[in-house]
Amino acid sequence: MPVISTGKVLVSGANGFIATWVVRTLLEQGFAVRGAVRSVEKCGHLRDTFAAYGDKLELVVVPDITQEGAFDEAVEGVDAIEHMASPVHLNAENPDEIIVPTIKGTLSMLNSAMKHGKYVKRVVLTSSTAAVLQDDSEPKTFSELDWNEQVLQQISEKGSVASGHTKYRAAKVRGERAAWEFAEKHKDKLGWDLVVLNPPYVFGPTIHAVSSPEALNLSTREFYKIFTQPSTPATLQAGNCWVDVRDLASAQVLALVTTSAGGERIIISAGPWVWQDWLDAAPDSSKYQKGISGAGKDAVYKIQFNASKSARLLGMTAYRSKEETVRDTMADWEVRGW
Numbered sequence: 001m002p003v004i005s006t007g008k009v010l011v012s013g014a015n016g017f018i019a020t021w022v023v024r025t026l027l028e029q030g031f032a033v034r035g036a037v038r039s040v041e042k043c044g045h046l047r048d049t050f051a052a053y054g055d056k057l058e059l060v061v062v063p064d065i066t067q068e069g070a071f072d073e074a075v076e077g078v079d080a081i082e083h084m085a086s087p088v089h090l091n092a093e094n095p096d097e098i099i100v101p102t103i104k105g106t107l108s109m110l111n112s113a114m115k116h117g118k119y120v121k122r123v124v125l126t127s128s129t130a131a132v133l134q135d136d137s138e139p140k141t142f143s144e145l146d147w148n149e150q151v152l153q154q155i156s157e158k159g160s161v162a163s164g165h166t167k168y169r170a171a172k173v174r175g176e177r178a179a180w181e182f183a184e185k186h187k188d189k190l191g192w193d194l195v196v197l198n199p200p201y202v203f204g205p206t207i208h209a210v211s212s213p214e215a216l217n218l219s220t221r222e223f224y225k226i227f228t229q230p231s232t233p234a235t236l237q238a239g240n241c242w243v244d245v246r247d248l249a250s251a252q253v254l255a256l257v258t259t260s261a262g263g264e265r266i267i268i269s270a271g272p273w274v275w276q277d278w279l280d281a282a283p284d285s286s287k288y289q290k291g292i293s294g295a296g297k298d299a300v301y302k303i304q305f306n307a308s309k310s311a312r313l314l315g316m317t318a319y320r321s322k323e324e325t326v327r328d329t330m331a332d333w334e335v336r337g338w
Helices: 017-028 040-049 051-056 096-116 149-161 164-185 218-228 245-257 275-281 308-314 322-336
Strands: 008-012 032-037 057-061 080-083 122-126 140-142 193-198 201-203 239-244 265-267 271-274 303-305
Touching (some): 017 040, 017 245, 040 051, 040 057, 080 096, 096 164, 201 218, 201 245, 218 275, 239 322, 245 308, 271 275, 271 303
Parallel strands (some): 008 032, 080 122, 122 193
Antiparallel strands (some): 239 271
């Protein structure tokens, strides 16, 4: 299916950590952007941040993305969609508190795109490797063929007493599967194709509106805490995989403009880490804790992701280093006085 190289892109949840970088990357590459946010109050920072782009940035308010028809007007006249609005928290008591909004928000966007997205050629959905990995005592490399069936079983067995991470991961599985099922069910009616990107932890400097470290999004809040709060050796050897937010934003745009990406599920990962790796990679500073020197040397990277498809389809062969990511993130903290 033909994809876009110019035109207007709808970005949902445009004021979020990742999405604001996607807006910036799209504008830098000459696209016009229609950013959807949940309230008028969330528009000001985006307008100020991207004032130099004038009418290339348009903002619309979609108060409740779970409502049927919520994006009907937002999709009119756009050439592609980056659907990024989705709950990201570990506070749900009942699993449905996060699973249902994730599914409904995704289907609301896809239904609007099908019914009113006359010019839409591609929809890029941001999922997560939370929908891919499964916890295991043995190290494992996961690929796009893997699905986190484990968390669905845990939710079925434990319900509300399941962990916050389990509920969040189950929401990612259910939300992504709902998207693929929708695309398959309506494939004869759609003028667009679907791409799903699955990033792991996303780190890097912040350009969205955030008032304090406590107000950071989940992944960057954890990143900040590891530098500012004492950690045990066990914590320092815990880890996952990661990608710099700026590399992920580039991947989001590449997924729009690369014809062969259509219909694909693509992992975007720079590689594994344990927390001590980040402390070791940081510039020298007396303001932040250094952990335990050497604590990361014997750590086992239990989770890795095969990111070869992102290299093959999107040309994502080089990622920012840990040193660059932590340097730029700490510089952002300094400017903010944190």
